[in-house]
Amino acid sequence: MSIAKRLASQTAIYGVSSILGRVLTFLLVRVYTGRFAAAEYGIVTGMYAYVSFLNVVFTYGMETTFFRFANRPGTDRRELYDRVMTLLLLSSAVLTAGLMLLARPLMSLLSLPPGHERYAVWIAAILGLDAVAAIPFARLRLENKARKFAGIRLANIGLNIALNLFFIVLCPDVLAGKYLAGLRPLVAAVYDPTVGVGYVFLSNLAASAFTLLLLGQELLDFRFRLSLEPIRPLLRYAYPIMLMGLAGMVNETLDRILLPRWLPEGFYPGQSNLAAVGVYGACYKLSILMSLVIQAFKYAAEPFFFAQSTEQNSPRTFALVLKWFTLCCAMLFVGVSVNVDVVAQVFLGRPEYRQGLGVVPVLLLANLFLGVYWNLSVWFKLTDKTYYGTYLGFAGAVLTIALNFLLIPVLGYMGSALATLACYFMMAALCWWLGERHYPIPYPVVRLLLWLGLAVGIVALSWWVPVAEGWPRYGFHALLTLGFVGVVAAVEGRRLRVI
Known part of the structure; x- marks a missing residue:
C-alpha cells in the first residue's frame, strides 16, 4: 500500500470515531436548540x-511530546x-x-447566578478524567491500533x-405525561428538573x-515513575506547544467569551447578550x-508525519498530503455553505437560532485555513523549533483580540467570525513563509489558492443570486455544489490515480 493510501486508510478509521462520532454528537444540537432557549444554550456555549x-x-503539550520522543532512536517507549x-496523573x-x-469565582466569570457552582465542579472532573485518558489514547495511535481507538x-x-x-x-416528556406514563415513578427518582442544562455536563x-x-x-x-532529570527534556519540548495551544484556543474560542462583554446591550432587538452567544454558538456548531x-486527519497524520520525517522524499509526501487535504476541505466548504439553509432546517430547532446563519460560511473557511496551518x-515540529508555533499562535491571538474589540460593537457576532477568518489566514500565510526558509516543502500554493478562490466565488454566487424559494433554490444550490466537485474531479482526478 502506498504512503498516501495508508494515511488515507488510517484517517478513515479514525474518522469513524471522530467524524461519524462527532456527527452523532452534532445531532444533539437539534435537541439542545429545540429544548433550550438561546439564553440557556448560551450557558453551555460559554x-x-x-x-x-x-x-x-491539563495536557500541556504532552501528546505531541510523547510522539516526538517515542520516535527518537534508542527511546524506551515503555519507560517514556x-x-x-x-506527570499527567499528578x-x-x-x-x-x-x-x-x-x-x-469561576462561575462569576459567566455572570451566572449563585447555585450553578456544581457546573464548574462537574467540568473540573471531566477535564481531569480526559487528561488522564489522553496518553493511553496517544499510545494506541502510536501503536497503530486505530480500530481500538475508534x-x-x-463508546x-x-x-x-x-x-x-x-x-x-x-425524562421531561415522561413527567409531562406525553408517553410511557408507567415510568413516571422511576423517572421522578432519578431526574431533577432543576438541573436543566446541567445534564449536558453530567452526561x-x-x-x-x-x-x-x-x-x-x-x-x-x-x-509510576517520578524522576526530575528525565522529564526536563519532555517539559522543555512541551511548554512551547502548550503556549501554542493556549494561543490557539484564544483564536478558536475567545470570541464566545468576549461576545457577551463587548456586544452593546440591545444590539440584537429583543435578545439578551447571553442569547446572542447561544445563537452564535449554535451556528458555530x-x-x-x-x-x-481536521480532527480525524490529525489523529492519523501526527504520528505519520513524525514517522515519515526520516524518509528521503518526505517533503514531496507532505506537499501531496496538504494538496488533497485542502481540496477535500474545499469541497466540504462549498457543500455546507451553499446548502446551509437546508442544514439549518435539520439541525437548528427554534427559528431564533437561524438569524445567525450568515457566519457559517465565514467560519467554515476559517476552519479550513486552520487545517492548512x-x-x-x-x-517546526520536525526541526524541534516549536517556539515558532508559540510566536505564530500569539500573533494570531493578538489579532483575534484586536479585531473582536473593533468589530463586535459594529458587526456583532459576524465581527467575531471575520476575526477568526483573518486570524487563521494570517497564521497559515506566516507559517508557510517561515517554513520556506527553515524547511522547504514544494507545496502547490498558487494552484491551491486558485481552487479556494473558485470555492469562495461559488459560495458567494449561491448567497447573492436571487432564486425563488423551494425546489428552484434547492436545485440551483445542488447544481453549484455538484459543479464544483465535478470540476475538481475532472482536473485533479487523473493525478490521484498515480499517488
Whole structure:
C-alpha cells in the first residue's frame, strides 16, 4: 500500500470515531436548540469555551511530546509512557482539585447566578478524567491500533448521546405525561428538573469515566515513575506547544467569551447578550463539520508525519498530503455553505437560532485555513523549533483580540467570525513563509489558492443570486455544489490515480 493510501486508510478509521462520532454528537444540537432557549444554550456555549482553554492546560503539550520522543532512536517507549503518564496523573489531580475549590469565582466569570457552582465542579472532573485518558489514547495511535481507538471513542460518544437523550428528552416528556406514563415513578427518582442544562455536563462526565474503564488495559500497564532529570527534556519540548495551544484556543474560542462583554446591550432587538452567544454558538456548531474532518486527519497524520520525517522524499509526501487535504476541505466548504439553509432546517430547532446563519460560511473557511496551518506546522515540529508555533499562535491571538474589540460593537457576532477568518489566514500565510526558509516543502500554493478562490466565488454566487424559494433554490444550490466537485474531479482526478 502506498504512503498516501495508508494515511488515507488510517484517517478513515479514525474518522469513524471522530467524524461519524462527532456527527452523532452534532445531532444533539437539534435537541439542545429545540429544548433550550438561546439564553440557556448560551450557558453551555460559554462553559465549553472555557473547557477548550483548560483542556490545553491539563495536557500541556504532552501528546505531541510523547510522539516526538517515542520516535527518537534508542527511546524506551515503555519507560517514556510511564513517565508521561506519571506527570499527567499528578498534574490532573492538582488542577482538578483547584478548579473544584474555585467553583464559585469561576462561575462569576459567566455572570451566572449563585447555585450553578456544581457546573464548574462537574467540568473540573471531566477535564481531569480526559487528561488522564489522553496518553493511553496517544499510545494506541502510536501503536497503530486505530480500530481500538475508534471503538473506545465511539463508546464514549454513544453513552454521552444516550444520557443526553434520556435526561433532556425522555425524562421531561415522561413527567409531562406525553408517553410511557408507567415510568413516571422511576423517572421522578432519578431526574431533577432543576438541573436543566446541567445534564449536558453530567452526561459528559459519565461518558468520560466510562472511557477510563475501557482503557483499563493501558492504565493497568502503567508503572509510576517520578524522576526530575528525565522529564526536563519532555517539559522543555512541551511548554512551547502548550503556549501554542493556549494561543490557539484564544483564536478558536475567545470570541464566545468576549461576545457577551463587548456586544452593546440591545444590539440584537429583543435578545439578551447571553442569547446572542447561544445563537452564535449554535451556528458555530454548523461550521464544526470542517473541524471534524481536521480532527480525524490529525489523529492519523501526527504520528505519520513524525514517522515519515526520516524518509528521503518526505517533503514531496507532505506537499501531496496538504494538496488533497485542502481540496477535500474545499469541497466540504462549498457543500455546507451553499446548502446551509437546508442544514439549518435539520439541525437548528427554534427559528431564533437561524438569524445567525450568515457566519457559517465565514467560519467554515476559517476552519479550513486552520487545517492548512496545522499541515504547514510540520516544519517546526520536525526541526524541534516549536517556539515558532508559540510566536505564530500569539500573533494570531493578538489579532483575534484586536479585531473582536473593533468589530463586535459594529458587526456583532459576524465581527467575531471575520476575526477568526483573518486570524487563521494570517497564521497559515506566516507559517508557510517561515517554513520556506527553515524547511522547504514544494507545496502547490498558487494552484491551491486558485481552487479556494473558485470555492469562495461559488459560495458567494449561491448567497447573492436571487432564486425563488423551494425546489428552484434547492436545485440551483445542488447544481453549484455538484459543479464544483465535478470540476475538481475532472482536473485533479487523473493525478490521484498515480499517488
